[in-house]
Amino acid sequence: MSPAESRRASRGWWDADADAYQAEHGSFLGDVDFVWCPEGLREADAHLLGEVAGRRVLEIGCGAASCSRWLHKEGASVVAADLSAGMLRHARTGNTRSGVEVPLLQSDASALPFAEGVFDIVCTAFGAVPFVADSARVMREVHRVLRPGGRWAFSITHPMRWVFLDDPGEGGLVAVHSYFDRRAYVEEDERHVPTYVEQHRTLGDRIRELVGAGFVLTDLIEPEWPNGHEATWGQWSPLRGRIFPGTAIFIATKPA
Numbered sequence: 001m002s003p004a005e006s007r008r009a010s011r012g013w014w015d016a017d018a019d020a021y022q023a024e025h026g027s028f029l030g031d032v033d034f035v036w037c038p039e040g041l042r043e044a045d046a047h048l049l050g051e052v053a054g055r056r057v058l059e060i061g062c063g064a065a066s067c068s069r070w071l072h073k074e075g076a077s078v079v080a081a082d083l084s085a086g087m088l089r090h091a092r093t094g095n096t097r098s099g100v101e102v103p104l105l106q107s108d109a110s111a112l113p114f115a116e117g118v119f120d121i122v123c124t125a126f127g128a129v130p131f132v133a134d135s136a137r138v139m140r141e142v143h144r145v146l147r148p149g150g151r152w153a154f155s156i157t158h159p160m161r162w163v164f165l166d167d168p169g170e171g172g173l174v175a176v177h178s179y180f181d182r183r184a185y186v187e188e189d190e191r192h193v194p195t196y197v198e199q200h201r202t203l204g205d206r207i208r209e210l211v212g213a214g215f216v217l218t219d220l221i222e223p224e225w226p227n228g229h230e231a232t233w234g235q236w237s238p239l240r241g242r243i244f245p246g247t248a249i250f251i252a253t254k255p256a
Ligand SMILES: C[S@@+](CC[C@H](N)C(=O)[O-])C[C@H]1O[C@@H](n2cnc3c(N)ncnc32)[C@H](O)[C@@H]1O
Pocket: 007, 010, 011, 014, 029, 060, 061, 062, 063, 064, 065, 081, 082, 083, 084, 087, 107, 108, 109, 110, 124, 125, 126, 127, 128, 129, 131, 132
């Protein structure tokens, strides 16, 4: 799977799936809210980005851009970027509906159209990183556009989830895939053209990509499934969430 094939599949998938994704997750994510993960951890409580007021922030893989609108409301100067025009259409609707207007940009996280050192913070909640074949390149791009001392924070599905089936019930508690198998998960159409691609890296791979790009890893958050959170969707459920982590949030700094 080349980076170009992976990108083509992602763009097509997220364009086609944008309405369904927002219908399923829109109310959980809100219009002006920064939710890091299905466990419901909010930036308002976790402060993983540090002080955001007055900071220049880039959100990559923004989807409907609710995180960017929250950041704007908190006083940041934000750009919300995504590969998919379908997802950005929802971002525009969210801007209009909420009255909180953030600038939207269609761009691939592997090739950010910005000069060096122009952002204080780059972030994403489940955007871009899991869908890019050359995620080391994303790390280098983020490093390039951050100023020295800047922060990069991204959440992804926890790498250990790769070994389990996408089943919120008992079936999702049995290990069936090798954690060490880095081949992408690929869905194809009838002509064997990839239509959905998700990439797996181990925890060690992710750390090496960050360090290789020049970052210092300062924290790795594995949010616990909170009591009373009874939502079940896709592979997510209280049953699984109480036993093993579903999300990993990496916090890294570009050395000053
Ligand atoms: C699971 S959604 C997350 C969206 C949003 N951050 C949220 O929390 O709802 C993944 C997003 O990553 C975007 N994406 C996938 N590949 C990308 C790439 N190469 N560059 C930028 N965005 C990408 C998709 O278009 C989609 O909007």
